[in-house]
Amino acid sequence: MIKRTLLLSLILLITPGISNVFACTNLIVTKGASSDGSVMITYAADSHTRYGTLGFYPAAGHKPGDLCEVYHYENGKLLGTIPEISHTYSVVQFMNENQVAIGETTWGGLDSLGKQPGAILDYGSLMRIGLQRSKTAREMIQVMTELMAQYGYATSGESFSISDASEAWIMELIGKGKYEKGAVWVARLIPDGYVSGHANQARITTFPFQKTNNFNDPKQTVYHSPDVISFAKKHGFYKGTDESFSFSDVYNPLKFGGARSCDARVWSFFRKISKEIRESQDYTNYAMGKFSKDSKLKDQNPNHNGFVSNRLPLWVKPDSPITLQQVKDAMRDHYEDTPMDMRNDPGAGPFQSPYRWRPMEFVVDSAMYLCERAIATQQTGYSFVVQSRSWLPAPIGGIFWFGVDDADGCVYAPMYCGIQRVPESYAIGNGSMITWSETSAFWTFNQVNNWAYSRYNLIHPEIEKYQSQLENQYVSEVQVTDQQAAELYKKSPALATDYLTSYSVFTANKLVSDWKVFYQYLFMKYMDGNVKNSDSRKLLDNGNGKNIPKAPAQPGYGKDWQRIMIQGTGDRLKVPKE
Numbered sequence: 421m422i423k424r425t426l427l428l429s430l431i432l433l434i435t436p437g438i439s440n441v442f443a444c445t446n447l448i449v450t451k452g453a454s455s456d457g458s459v460m461i462t463y464a465a466d467s468h469t470r471y472g473t474l475g476f477y478p479a480a481g482h483k484p485g486d487l488c489e490v491y492h493y494e495n496g497k498l499l500g501t502i503p504e505i506s507h508t509y510s511v512v513q514f515m516n517e518n519q520v521a522i523g524e525t526t527w528g529g530l531d532s533l534g535k536q537p538g539a540i541l542d543y544g545s546l547m548r549i550g551l552q553r554s555k556t557a558r559e560m561i562q563v564m565t566e567l568m569a570q571y572g573y574a575t576s577g578e579s580f581s582i583s584d585a586s587e588a589w590i591m592e593l594i595g596k597g598k599y600e601k602g603a604v605w606v607a608r609l610i611p612d613g614y615v616s617g618h619a620n621q622a623r624i625t626t627f628p629f630q631k632t633n634n635f636n637d638p639k640q641t642v643y644h645s646p647d648v649i650s651f652a653k654k655h656g657f658y659k660g661t662d663e664s665f666s667f668s669d670v671y672n673p674l675k676f677g678g679a680r681s682c683d684a685r686v687w688s689f690f691r692k693i694s695k696e697i698r699e700s701q702d703y704t705n706y707a708m709g710k711f712s713k714d715s716k717l718k719d720q721n722p723n724h725n726g727f728v729s730n731r732l733p734l735w736v737k738p739d740s741p742i743t744l745q746q747v748k749d750a751m752r753d754h755y756e757d758t759p760m761d762m763r764n765d766p767g768a769g770p771f772q773s774p775y776r777w778r779p780m781e782f783v784v785d786s787a788m789y790l791c792e793r794a795i796a797t798q799q800t801g802y803s804f805v806v807q808s809r810s811w812l813p814a815p816i817g818g819i820f821w822f823g824v825d826d827a828d829g830c831v832y833a834p835m836y837c838g839i840q841r842v843p844e845s846y847a848i849g850n851g852s853m854i855t856w857s858e859t860s861a862f863w864t865f866n867q868v869n870n871w872a873y874s875r876y877n878l879i880h881p882e883i884e885k886y887q888s889q890l891e892n893q894y895v896s897e898v899q900v901t902d903q904q905a906a907e908l909y910k911k912s913p914a915l916a917t918d919y920l921t922s923y924s925v926f927t928a929n930k931l932v933s934d935w936k937v938f939y940q941y942l943f944m945k946y947m948d949g950n951v952k953n954s955d956s957r958k959l960l961d962n963g964n965g966k967n968i969p970k971a972p973a974q975p976g977y978g979k980d981w982q983r984i985m986i987q988g989t990g991d992r993l994k995v996p997k998e
Contacts, residue, residue, distance in 0.1 A: 443467060444525040445619045445685050445795045446581040447750055448588045451810070452613035455741035459588050459808045461581040462751055463514065463523030464827055468778070470801030471853040472824035472862040474835065474846040477552065479510040479517065492574070493544020500540035502571055508552035512820050515837045516551040519585045519808040519818035520560055525620045527682070529577030529672040530657065533597035539572030546573075547580075557584040561591055561607050561643060562635040568593070573603040577672055579618040582607075585810035585817055590616055590734070592624050594671045599655060604648045606667050609641040614735040615742065617689055619795075621682035622672035623734055626721065629662060660725050669727045680709035681780065681793040683732055688758060688795065689750045693738040702730040708759065747805050748821070748891065752828040754794040762792055770981035772877040796828040798873070801862075803827040814838070815917050816905045819898065822846070822928075824862045829869040829883050831890050831935070833928040834898050836905075836920040843928035861932045867939045871946070878975065879946055886938060886957070890931065897927070950974055 449460040465472075482504035490499045515521040524543055528534065541549070546564050554560035560582050577594035593605035606624050610616045616623075633643045645651075649665045652658035658670045668674065687707040691698040702712065706728070714729040716722060723729055754774035755761050763772040775798050776791035783789070802824045809817035815838020823830030824846070835842070844850060844859065851857030872879040901923050909916035944959060945952045950972035953960040962970045977985070986993065 443620060444523075445751070446523040446525055446579070446617055447686075447689055447747060448581050448583070448590065448610055448616040449742050449747060450588050450610050450612045450614055451586065453615050453738055453742055455743045457810070458744075459583045459585060459810075460742075460744070460747050460806060461521055461523050461583045461588060462747060462803065462805045463581070464751060464795065464797075464803040465801045466797055466799050467801055468799045469853055470799075471851070472800070472802035472846075473848045473850070474802075474822055474842045475511070475513050475848055476839075476842045477508075477511040477548065478840070480508050482506055482508065488549070490540050490542075490545045490549075492542050494542070499542065499545070499574055500571070502540060502549075502567070505553055509554070510838075510840075511548065511551045512835055512837055512839060512842070513802075513804065513822065514547060514551065515806055515818055515820045516554065517815055517818075517838055518555045519814050519837055520551060520554050520557060521581075521583050521806040521808060521818070521820075522547050522551060522560065523581040523804075523806075525579050525618050526575075527577045527579060527620050527622050527672050527678075529594045529622065530597075532655075533594050533599075533671070534576045536572050536574055536595045536597055536601070539574035539595065539601070541567055541571050541573055542575040543578045557582045557587050557589050558635045560584075561589065562633075564591075565593075565603075565605060565643075565645065568595075568605075569602040572601045577622060579620075579623060581616075581618070583806065583808055585808040585814070588616070590618065590623065592618075592622050592667060596651065600651070602645075604645045604651050604671070606644040606648060607642070608734070610735050611641075614737050615690075615693065616735040617686040619682045619685040621674070621678040622668035623683075623686075623732075625666040625668050625717075625727070625731065625734070626664070626719070627667065664721065664724050666725070666727055669725065674711075674728050674731070676709040677790075679706055679711070679728075681790070683707065684709075684755075684760065685753075685793070685795045687732055688753050688755055688760075690732065690736050691758070692750065692753075693740075693742060693746070694736045695739055697732075697736060703732060704759065706730045706732060744805070744807065744821075744895070745891070748832055750795065751803055751805065752796045754796055754828070755792060760792045760794075762794070764980075766984060767791065770977040771875045773873060774876070775873060796826060798826050798869070800826050800830075803830065805832055812902060812906060813909050813913070813916070815913065815920065816902060816909060823865075825865040826869045829872060829880070829887070830865055831887050831931055832894075833924075833931050834894050834901075835924045835928070836901075836917075838917040839921040839924050840917055841921060841925065843925045843932075845929050845932040859932070861928070861935075864932050864936050864939065868935060868942060871939065871942055875946055875949075878951065879942060882942065882957075890934075894927065897923075 443466045445464045447462040451457050451459045486504040487501040488504050489501050510517045550560045550564045553563045573595035580591045582589045588610045589607050591607035593603045595603045628642050652670050684707040711728045712730040717729050762774040780791045805821040807819045818837030820835040821832035822835050823832045845861040851860035905916045941957050952972045953970045962968050
């Protein structure tokens with residue numbers, strides 16, 4: 421019998437172009453680097469065709485002979501089947517009931533390794549199956565890599581963030597193309613007390629070579645495929661020494677876009693939390709796509725291969741412990757107060773927008789230019805911040821803070837990893853990218869955000885204020901919910917998960933309902949370029965009791981933009997003196 425346990429209802433149709441290649445962002449915070457001892461990873465799933473929903477895959481038992489149909493995560497094509505195991509864990513999007521979580525960013529890599537004939541597993545199916553079969557991050561790495569070796573890897577180069585309540589890892593891999601089945605890969609444990617990140621550019625360079633992979637050895641901090649170096653040498657991708665081998669430089673050679681549009685997002689996070697990164701001109705230059713190729717690399721090893729020497733470190737130690745709110749804020753970054761700040765150049769328009777419509781690149785007079793690619797972007801389908809907390813039972817300790825659409829305008833709602841169903845407003849099947857639903861979280865948040873894009877400097881501050889109010893409220897509620905669920909868990913784990921499910925579902929559905937009312941308020945207040953008077957998100961009348969508003973403010977375009985208008989029109993708009 422075939423069980424369709426991996427039929428992904430969310431089909432992503434990705435079209436070619438730079439804006440889709442540079443598509444996602446992950447940030448990683450170890451327990452020793454966080455203010456409360458939780459492990460945190462983030463993920464922004466960015467695509468112009470991705471509809472943001474919250475998937476749920478319940479725990480299940482399977483009989484011998486049961487098969488799992490594997491569908492391509494992006495185009496829905498059936499890739500093949502693999503045998504089920506006797507028991508699979510429940511999964512909320514990309515976090516399972518054991519607090520194991522995963523995120524990814526795609527970097528493509530060498531063209532010759534991008535396709536593997538007959539391969540069954542793509543990156544999305546690896547993530548889902550790995551979560552269904554793993555109790556720890558290390559086991560997740562083992563499951564994913566063994567599956568690739570057995571069934572092949574069908575998509576291009578990837579970076580993965582993999583975490584549990586104790587550890588956080590970065591794993592990078594690329595398929596072996598037409599040459600062999602499977603993939604070459606490296607996984608590194610992020611040292612406790614440090615943070616990392618990746619954003620569509622492979623990040624692991626040199627690494628300590630291991631004789632074997634012992635996934636049960638807590639002292640082993642590096643795992644890799646045995647042929648990660650020999651495969652590159654065999655097929656002519658690398659000719660240097662084993663000691664100088666750099667996974668990223670060999671399998672995803674660094675180019676201008678890999679720094680400026682990809683690693684720059686990691687740099688923007690690092691500079692917020694590390695004075696060393698913030699004050700380093702070398703790293704600023706790197707983020708801007710200006711490379712150095714010194715005789716020695718940052719780790720002082722000789723640079724025999726001429727690799728870029730001013731690359732960002734794989735991880736950094738923050739100057740102070742990082743809070744949950746800081747991580748959420750980092751997902752809302754647009755390079756503010758950096759050389760790549762987008763709010764004040766002509767592309768920002770009159771209302772200081774940090775957004776640029778795609779395509780990212782354009783040509784003027786035979787010269788290529790680009791628009792900046794920030795962490796926060798308009799085409800995000802969904803994003804999340806995962807917390808794994810070791811001091812609580814697993815179904816309570818894992819929180820999947822989930823938001824849809826642009827992270828800068830989303831509200832991260834708490835979804836406990838032990839829930840047994842998801843909110844209707846976020847569920848797969850409630851609307852689609854080409855089907856409207858009045859009860860859909862995705863369309864509700866898109867209404868607010870797209871209205872805000874029309875007058876960002878006035879409307880977005882109202883979003884930010886309400887966003888902060890709600891997220892602070894949820895943090896307070898979670899503290900109480902944790903305690904009550906922990907007491908219930910002592911009596912019955914089932915009672916605890918029922919309670920957590922009720923809380924998460926109610927909170928998220930109410931958020932969508934409240935956000936819909938918020939959209940109505942914002943639309944009425946800012947329509948026609950006017951700004952009506954309001955108090956606490958309530959529009960005010962003129963005092964005569966007839967529902968007629970006070971005369972609205974008309975802020976216009978501002979002096980800076982008016983000067984740009986004059987420069988572009990000469991004397992055409994000039995009013996003569998009488």
